Amino acid sequence: MSSPTTTSLPQPSWPQLLRVALLGTRQSGEPVPAVFDTATASTDDREKQLLLAAGTLALMRRAGYQPPVVATPAPVPALPDPVPPLGPLGTTCLQRMLLDAQHPEMLPEYLQQIAAAGRRVPDSLLPYLLRHAAGSSETVAVLAPVAGTRGRWLAALNPAWHTLLAASSASGVLDLEPWETGTLPTRRTWLRTRFEQDAAAARALLLPALPTEPAKAQEAFLNILADYLHPDTEPVLETLLRARGQEVRRQAAALLVRLPGAALVERLWARAAPLLTVKRGLLGLGKITLEVTLPTTWDKSWLTDGIEEKNDQYAYYSGTGNRATPLGPSAIRLGNLLALLPPGRWTAHLGVSADDLLAAALASEWVVPLLPCWAISTLTHQDTDFAAAFLHLWLHQRPTLQKNHADRNIDWAALTELLPAATRQQLLLKPMLLRVRRQEPRWTDDLLQLPTPWPHELTTEVLQSLSAKLANSATLERFHSDLYQLTYFISQHLAPAVAPADAPLVETTLLALPEVHSTFQNSIHNLLETLRFRAELAASLEER
Template identity: 30%
Template sequence: MTRTSAPVDAPATGAWEGLVTTALLGTDRRTPPGTGPGPDAPVALLDAAAVETVRRRAGLRPARAAERPQPAPKDPRPPLPQAAARRLAILLADRPGGSGGGRRGAAPDLTELLPQWLAAANARGFAPPPQLLPALLDAARGRTDLRPAALEFGGPRALWLARLNPDWRFALRSTPGGGAALPHLDDDAGIRQLWQEGLFAERVALLSALRSRDPAAARELLATTWATERAEDRLMFLDSLRAGLGPDDEPFLEQALADRSRNVRATAAELLSALPGSALAARMAVRAEACVAIDHMQPTRATTATAAPSTTGAATGPTMATPTITVEAPHECDPGMERDGVVAKAPAGRGERSWWFGQLVEAAPLGTWSRRLGGRTPREIVALPVTDDWQGELHAAWCRAAVRQRDAEWSRALLGEPSAPEAGGPGAVSLAERAKLLGTLGAAERAEWVAGFISTHGLSEAFQLLGVCAVPWAPPLGRAVVDALNIARDAGSYPWSFSGVMGLAERCLDPSEAGRLDALLAVPDEPENASPGAGGYWAEAFQRLVTTLRLRAAMTEELNTP
């Protein structure tokens, strides 16, 4: 039986949006144009949507003649090797979410390989095939994590296309300068004109580009208009000084400490505290030193074994003093502290004195403490007991200071040994803190520490730590991850709880490790009390891992082919 409905009138502007709204509200609350309430309303809505879809696909509506777009700019980079171009087309054709959830199967997840492929192609300086640019922009539109690498790879032609399609406007916003060409960094007049007349995104891009080449020139350019900028713009511009931050920036940042915006003042204070030789760092050191001291009067009783037998078997030795750190937190937050970036109001549930104390210690140069605490090394200082339950607050502040000041020696002391029972050292209060501390170490040392952590504690807490390790993982780290996965498989552990680590391994494990994994592809014997179906899942997951590693190796070879 054929159902007919009333003819659909020509749509007004925004007709598609109106139909979508009607569908969301329901035809019982809002009917399509030209249709009354009743059982025919849903059919009329679908008919109207079908007609409007055809109209939308038919092409552009008539409009006034406009100038033809300028030809696409040339891309001077060498073209991709043919095999690599075919691989890119395959990666872009894959779409996430096709499996509908559940088990992933043994096939590689191509969408997770695209970021790595783009990074490798950018490192080699290739230009994309023009016919793949629309698919590349569509992929970047749906995934913000892809945008920086995709737009770098897309180059000038991707921006040219983005100006012609409203769906790709994100490329103009995401690209420094909003897609506009920046003046040459030797063109003083062009730089001044863009700084005075450009859009905010263009000015941020100009300042960042100039800062990377000539930090002093960028700072001087910012100073010319600083007093007339909006507070939110001053904050963004000030943040650009993080790149190339040095002692020459101190006078400008000291002036920013008197800014009328609290956020600007806080950012200026943070940048100054990252310069251990700054006047602000010295002021913070004086304040922090007044709060922390060594007390030698905490007595302990030492025992020494006697040479001759006795009824007690030991003799009590003399009383000894154990050095102990004492803390006296500030009793007020004076105007000088506030000017130097200390936030006076504590967050909910936090004591004011501990809040002020943590900020002072965090901003003080870490070199302060060896001088203040008897010439001890960071490791010796961290090992000292702290009175009155102040240890957590003090060590957490030292953690933040080590990260801010990029101090590897203090980071090592606060991390402790990866095999320590508490698995994070005395100062790492969370996995996030440990990950930040690891970020101050070199790539090889970072990988070695995380490998030791996994060997001792397994993978249950290692996911966040793995995220800060360089890719591909160093051999010791890769072996530790594979061994831990194998142990979990043999123990009949619940396999889906390791899916995140397995996904990381697919992207980060060195492809040369594929050969070592062949022995893990068989379905293992499931021990008693194992999760039902765990053996099959583990075999499937390892098969996917091996296939992905070999695919990554092929991708690299294709990009290296002349």
């Protein structure tokens, strides 16, 4: 048997081989990479050609094969950028973040500030910024305004950066290769960029493919779709209610109920409406009482409405103190319904205010799941009236919430963030000042509910309370939880909460303290260094 005659080896085409392998030799119209003589090979042997090509290319790479350099036209030079770059101080700050890995968590916020100031990243740092952005979705989200024309030019030259700034090729034609053959992170970045450029076109591309994607991909793409919901997504989301992955089904239901006029909302409401009624006092006066009827049976029709038979998402505890027990299946089903339906639907149906409804829920034997699942619904539907009612409940009924185990099942910080900063400040400032002065339990955690930066009055009170704690920190040796709580608060939360004008006050106060426990010394040093660096970042934006 004669051996095949080899020809001169062309440059191996790994991307082409990958595309053919992923799409299938019958579905793909591309030829198998010709790394050996295929002149006598039958077109029916494409599977064999593919395997031989894969083995040959792998062997060539292991042997260190380097393809011949082919002369290519020099790239067209980048056009001049009319946006001025940062000055020397800003360049130094970026170098510290990108090259020295100092305060990388501040980079996305700083890039937003650079764009707002009408500046851009200096050309010399663009390669480092693009390399960093390739592994940071937070940076990608704020990259385009500060990269400038030179950044887009560089991204077009490097295949690893193509998806960072555009979904189109250098010729202006839509480049689908990252979407069709890329890894999940690459496809996610490409899709996010495509949605930002043309949401309707991105939905037209995503929706037909979504039901056939693997569960992990479906979860990732639904997270992006959540920011670009449109009525035309309803049929596909209805299909995903029957997906194999439980998390996919949950995501699909949570998105469907946000669509105006969605059929799922009406199906859920038909199940839920008879379960809650209110009983009023004599002559309709006084407090209302909430009467709850638990759903008793479950069949597969519930699953198509987004209600699981078993759902560990609502594995809450009801009761008080040590008598708390896990919720039963019927209570969990009720929680499912409440978490999906718009909370405002209940106030309209029952004829009560959000404050009265939550107060009645707190007094009910079914405070769990009522309150935690209405909190989820408030976040899902971005209902600011209910968010304010929850905040009012948190401020005035915390002992009762804690007693009933409802407090720990609610994301109070997320609910608070639904409210405008001015509203939060107005509602929370005075209670926070009082708690800080008294150093009540979890006072440092409570401060996280306030918008930042804090007003000067609150910063002063916090510094006084911290000074009192740190000056006597030797006594904290016996209380490891206090040590941990204060250390974490100083190192993670204090710096972003301090207004730039109050940074000198913080530094003066902390440096004037007598010797503190060694546990805090490193945290205080890092806090002061962070505040100084923030001051440099702010100054760099004013530099000309």
